Amino acid sequence: QVQLVESGGGLVQAGGSLRLSCAASGQTFSSYAVGWFRQAPGKEREFVGSIRSWSVLSPIYADSVKGRFAISRDNAKNTVYLQMNSLKPEDTAIYYCAADLNFNNYRSARGYHYWGPGTQVTVSS
Numbered sequence: 168q169v170q171l172v173e174s175g176g177g178l179v180q181a182g183g184s185l186r187l188s189c190a191a192s193g194q195t196f197s198s199y200a201v202g203w204f205r206q207a208p209g210k211e212r213e214f215v216g217s218i219r220s221w222s223v224l225s226p227i228y229a230d231s232v233k234g235r236f237a238i239s240r241d242n243a244k245n246t247v248y249l250q251m252n253s254l255k256p257e258d259t260a261i262y263y264c265a266a267d268l269n270f271n272n273y274r275s276a277r278g279y280h281y282w283g284p285g286t287q288v289t290v291s292s
Contacts, residue, residue, distance in 0.1 A: 170281070171281055171283035173188065173284070173285060174286060176288045177287075178290075178291065179288075181256055183254050184252045184254065185288060187248065187251065188246055188247075189201060189249070191247075198220050198221075199220055199281075200220050201264055202215075204265060206260055210260075214229050216229060220270070235251065235252050236250065249262065249264075259289050261286065263285045264283045
């Protein structure tokens with residue numbers, strides 16, 4: 168099993184930046200694909216981006232964050248990062264990281280077995 172914990176959320180003004188971290192413990196984290204999702208109040212959880220195991224290929228992003236967000240991983244630290252730049256008020260949400268050994272359904276929350284508790288990101292206008 169893998170245990171995930173997100174950190175780095177907070178309050179930022181529009182146009183600002185935040186870097187979220189997803190720290191993992193348990194089995195070999197480098198073997199897991201990791202996705203980032205977010206959920207705003209009253210809305211469904213939506214895909215933000217995903218990075219494959221060993222980061223052998225470029226991460227994949229939702230159109231809404233492409234060019235502003237970047238995912239990277241440091242397998243030596245068992246950590247995946249979500250760098251968020253040019254933040255907008257509509258980016259306000261709880262952000263979750265999730266992990267799975269498979270990368271078959273990476274855009275869906277159902278494609279991931281393991282989830283962190285989430286971290287709040289609030290972007291003020």
